Amino acid sequence: MPQRLAGKVAVVTGAGSGFGEGIARTYVREGARVVVADIDGAAAERVATGLGDAAVAVRADVTDKADAAAMIDAAVDRFEGLDILVNNAGVAHRNKSMLEVTDEEFDRIFAVNVKAVFLACRIAVPLIAARGGGSILNTASTAALRPRPGLTWYNASKGALVTATKSMAVELAPKGIRVNALCPVIGETGLTATFLGEDTPERRAQFAATIPLGRFSTPQDIANAALFLASDEGAFLTGVALEVDGGRCV
Numbered sequence: 209m210p211q212r213l214a215g216k217v218a219v220v221t222g223a224g225s226g227f228g229e230g231i232a233r234t235y236v237r238e239g240a241r242v243v244v245a246d247i248d249g250a251a252a253e254r255v256a257t258g259l260g261d262a263a264v265a266v267r268a269d270v271t272d273k274a275d276a277a278a279m280i281d282a283a284v285d286r287f288e289g290l291d292i293l294v295n296n297a298g299v300a301h302r303n304k305s306m307l308e309v310t311d312e313e314f315d316r317i318f319a320v321n322v323k324a325v326f327l328a329c330r331i332a333v334p335l336i337a338a339r340g341g342g343s344i345l346n347t348a349s350t351a352a353l354r355p356r357p358g359l360t361w362y363n364a365s366k367g368a369l370v371t372a373t374k375s376m377a378v379e380l381a382p383k384g385i386r387v388n389a390l391c392p393v394i395g396e397t398g399l400t401a402t403f404l405g406e407d408t409p410e411r412r413a414q415f416a417a418t419i420p421l422g423r424f425s426t427p428q429d430i431a432n433a434a435l436f437l438a439s440d441e442g443a444f445l446t447g448v449a450l451e452v453d454g455g456r457c458v
Contacts, residue, residue: 230427341384
């Protein structure tokens, strides 16, 4: 069976662990060459080393303009272009009252979850267009579509990302660039305890009971969706906010 991303070059942010690592590994398996970008340089290096010559690690704070440029430049310098940008890096505030979120937490959430996408796309779009088009994926959340108390400002940042995705899809369509969002339900990532408030078997069971398919998402679940949307199989999909959630948003 042919590799579904053969010859493609991708940048994946937050790729040192969790969903981003799953996406990076799946993309390489399917023939892509990948820039593994993460604020944790050691984590990025671990993932990239495991993927061999098809990957390169870049330590990048996605909220920093120079770092955003460096991770995009790495795709051009190492792999001679860019076809796919996956804006996956994200942060949240701990599950708590909206009135308890600090100024610093609010600013960080919107910097990572929203402004970082602005910074990366501003650099990446001309490069993807120069290759005749490609794909941008933004990792949003079920929180954007079915918000619940305790994560209000995180929910708001992901709602902004879904709206931006749809607007970008329309604006960039003439350039041949498709833009879609992934909306995962809670999964095994570094943010699990943040979302739950307290990571206990009881809290996990309580949350899993709200998911019709009865379990958390996995990095591979999200990677499978990210592969489909970036591949030619998703060629007529743009502006989609795909729920990868076991039925959570129903």
